Amino acid sequence: MALLEGLASIHPDIHTREYWEYCGKKELRFQKCGGCGAFRFPPLTGCRECGSTDVSWVAVAGRGRVFSYTVVHHPAIPEVREHVPYPVVVVEFDDAPGVRLISNVLDISYDEVEIGMELDLVWDEPSPGVVLPRFKKV
Amino acid sequence: MSMKDKCAIVGVGLTPYGKRGEFFEIPQSDQIRGALNIALEESGLELQDVDGFCSYSVDSNDPGMLAPSLGIPNVNFSNMVFGGGGGGTCGAVANAAAAIHAGLAEVVMVFKIITQPAHARFGASYGSKQIAANPYSDFHRPFGLVSPVQFMAMLFQRHMHRFGTKPEHLAEVAVATRTHASRNPKALKRERLTIEDHQQSRLIADPFRLFDCCQENDGGGVILVTSAERARDLEQKPVYIMAGAQGGSSQWGHGLTMQNQPDDVYASAGHKHLAERLYRMAGVGPDDVDVALFYDHFSGLVILQIEDYGFCKQGEGGPFVEDGGLLWKGGRMPVNTHGGNLSEVYLLGLTHIAEAVRQLRGESSSQVDGAEIALVTAGPSNLPTSSLLLRR
Ligand SMILES: [Zn+2]
Numbered sequence: 001m002a003l004l005e006g007l008a009s010i011h012p013d014i015h016t017r018e019y020w021e022y023c024g025k026k027e028l029r030f031q032k033c034g035g036c037g038a039f040r041f042p043p044l045t046g047c048r049e050c051g052s053t054d055v056s057w058v059a060v061a062g063r064g065r066v067f068s069y070t071v072v073h074h075p076a077i078p079e080v081r082e083h084v085p086y087p088v089v090v091v092e093f094d095d096a097p098g099v100r101l102i103s104n105v106l107d108i109s110y111d112e113v114e115i116g117m118e119l120d121l122v123w124d125e126p127s128p129g130v131v132l133p134r135f136k137k138v
Numbered sequence: 139m140s141m142k143d144k145c146a147i148v149g150v151g152l153t154p155y156g157k158r159g160e161f162f163e164i165p166q167s168d169q170i171r172g173a174l175n176i177a178l179e180e181s182g183l184e185l186q187d188v189d190g191f192c193s194y195s196v197d198s199n200d201p202g203m204l205a206p207s208l209g210i211p212n213v214n215f216s217n218m219v220f221g222g223g224g225g226g227t228c229g230a231v232a233n234a235a236a237a238i239h240a241g242l243a244e245v246v247m248v249f250k251i252i253t254q255p256a257h258a259r260f261g262a263s264y265g266s267k268q269i270a271a272n273p274y275s276d277f278h279r280p281f282g283l284v285s286p287v288q289f290m291a292m293l294f295q296r297h298m299h300r301f302g303t304k305p306e307h308l309a310e311v312a313v314a315t316r317t318h319a320s321r322n323p324k325a326l327k328r329e330r331l332t333i334e335d336h337q338q339s340r341l342i343a344d345p346f347r348l349f350d351c352c353q354e355n356d357g358g359g360v361i362l363v364t365s366a367e368r369a370r371d372l373e374q375k376p377v378y379i380m381a382g383a384q385g386g387s388s389q390w391g392h393g394l395t396m397q398n399q400p401d402d403v404y405a406s407a408g409h410k411h412l413a414e415r416l417y418r419m420a421g422v423g424p425d426d427v428d429v430a431l432f433y434d435h436f437s438g439l440v441i442l443q444i445e446d447y448g449f450c451k452q453g454e455g456g457p458f459v460e461d462g463g464l465l466w467k468g469g470r471m472p473v474n475t476h477g478g479n480l481s482e483v484y485l486l487g488l489t490h491i492a493e494a495v496r497q498l499r500g501e502s503s504s505q506v507d508g509a510e511i512a513l514v515t516a517g518p519s520n521l522p523t524s525s526l527l528l529r530r
Pocket of ligand 1: 034035036037038039047048049050051052
């Protein structure tokens with residue numbers, strides 16, 4: 001059973017489609033402001049720092065670090081009942097400062113996750129066509 | 139044209155406190171009518187005096203239906219605070235005061251009722267099929283973040299990492315709150331709770347345990363706001379609205395569900411901007427506050443709000459709550475003297491305003507001696523959220 005397969009669906013719209021198209025090609029790209037250089041995520045039409053709408057999509061190498069995490073023990077919805085306890089991590093990247101990506105760490109015991117843990121990107125396809133950026137411990 | 143002390147809360151009516159789902163079959167308009175009657179009765183106002191509506195949290199009782207149903211002859215103002223959950227409670231009261239101060243209306247009723255069908259509880263709200271269709275939930279839902287407690291747990295986890303805050307500090311909040319509830323005859327959870335009970339309760343989303351999470355209930359209430367001038371001739375001691383702040387910093391923004399705040403803002407409740415505005419508008423500071431009613435959907439967010447509102451520095455909230463720091467007597471600051479969402483009842487923050495009013499009228503079951511100024515906050519969540527400073 002793939003991790004959290006009952007939740008493996010995405011609903012791209014005009015704001016988020018480009019991000020997911022890159023994911024489909026196994027490229028992790030984030031918006032970088034053309035006005036001030038700040039990264040931002042999730043995708044928005046303007047920059048929180050300077051308001052510019054000038055943007056490019058910059059790829060990251062995929063090495064990240066746990067900024068924070070929780071371990072979900074209580075299954076709030078039926079789709080996760082078979083999966084608890086599972087860790088959810090917030091990942092930050094040296095080559096995209098300011099970006100925080102919510103994700104999971106594969107092949108790890110839930111009680112091993114800690115803040116500062118180094119991670120490498122892996123592409124996971126828990127359902128056909130749904131390509132998610134997940135991580136493994138370095 | 140500051141609205142400081144220009145308006146007052148003159149009546150509060152709450153419905154009975156129901157279990158989640160208990161009042162689902164009672165029309166909300168009937169529950170609003172019941173609460174309104176209580177508020178009118180204690181205030182000395184008549185139904186015909188009410189000429190405005192304020193609500194929050196995507197309320198479905200639109201004034202076009204509500205006014206004729208309640209028998210209110212004219213509506214001169216109606217408005218709702220953006221956002222879901224309990225972030226708008228204080229903002230709705232502030233909007234009422236702003237409208238009255240601007241001359242748009244004379245007596246505004248702030249109202250909110252929650253009734254939840256069994257299949258649609260708040261605790262699972264970010265997991266629901268309806269929200270799943272929102273493209274922005276794609277950035278958390280597929281990764282198993284589907285419940286408010288899980289998002290907030292991550293903020294607090296970071297706070298523990300940076301500042302050494304401990305799980306026992308969470309227990310202190312839960313225990314002090316329960317101690318107050320045990321003194322409140324209306325509270326739903328009154329059995330005494332110990333630090334050990336808390337530490338042995340099951341994990342919900344690490345580091346939050348069962349006793350860190352609020353109840354979910356059915357019910358609600360009505361708060362009547364009018365001008366200070368008119369308030370002086372009514373039945374109750376007026377509770378003046380010193381200031382109301384609504385909104386937040388863009389650095390917080392959708393931080394709760396996107397988790398993308400700068401580090402110092404991340405390890406917070408996202409209320410710092412509101413706190414600064416609130417104190418400036420009221421012309422007072424944290425040292426002037428006699429009792430604080432912090433929205434406690436989760437115990438850890440009380441600690442983060444204590445820091446945001448300047449009762450201690452960022453990172454010192456853990457030690458602040460130690461050794462009964464939040465108790466009504468003998469603590470560092472009396473907090474949630476009614477028992478809060480954690481132990482009294484969860485009615486989307488209305489009960490925090492109700493308790494502030496009781497404290498300032500001298501009627502609380504855990505009365506703070508000589509309480510003159512009360513701080514009330516609405517639920518930390520995505521922007522906008524809100525808070526109030528009230529005085530007797
Ligand atoms: Zn910019």
